[in-house]
Amino acid sequence: MTAKNYWLMKSEPDECGIDDFAHTPTQPIHWDGVRNYQARNFMRDMRIGDRVFLYHSSCKFIGIAGIVEVVKEAYPDPKQFNPESAYFDPKSTLEKPRWDAVDLIFVEKFPKVISLDRLKSIKALNENPLVKKGNRLSVIPFTSVEWEAVHATRNLS
Template sequence: MAYWLVKSEPDECGIDDFAAKPDDTIPWDGVRNYQARNFLAKMAPGDEVFLYHSSCKQIGVAGVIRVVLAAYPDPLQFDPDSSYYDARSSPEKPRWQAVDMQFVEKFRGVVPLQTLKSQPELSELPLVRRGARLSVMPVSDSEWRHILSLAARQ
């Protein structure tokens, strides 16, 4: 099993969307960065994922979701009515991936970005590095455990 972190604006897809339908899956689609897409392609069922809320009042890690369906061609890339449409993509040669995820846990409070940045144990996490803007990134075992311990203190 691997660990990941994904970013989303909570009004687009946040931990409350997952918590509202804990038995349902939600597609993680619309990723339009090649490195983030490559990370999505490496996700496997059972991998656990921190859901990070960005561009909102309480920025930080809000909870845990789990990959339930490995990467498949993102259907939004083929939909001309979607803002994620890619005219250079075709069903024969898709450019973008999606995965399906499901709710695991909502933290009592968001683990704020400032708290994450202040932790020496997280200094290698791409999220806290200057200039890092990826929406999907790997998390090491030790980083995963440390963030969980921070969440338990919320």
């Protein structure tokens, strides 16, 4: 029995936000379209039952909007093989896929988005890439200390 892992994943709520998960609470969502190697490698480390903060970026209320859970571990992202898809990758083959997806399911929507300003004020996150200037990583591992520090603020106004 290993300890549960914690993560944060970014998305634009217009594409796939916490409400998309909340609207289908019993149906997993395929998290595909990740096209960054570091993010992909982190996705490969995800295990069933891991918890994930869902972060809304490039929108009005930037920050962590809720929690989702891993229900299916990394598998080849089908969109990389589909020439019609915006996520098509001509260098991917069925034998040697480049990109992976995971499946996630709804856990919790916070009463209010935990704003980026608040996240920056949480000392436990000082070394986390999320709050570093210019950071573009869309899948970020969290320690349990970081997770708890953020989680403890979820009901603050």
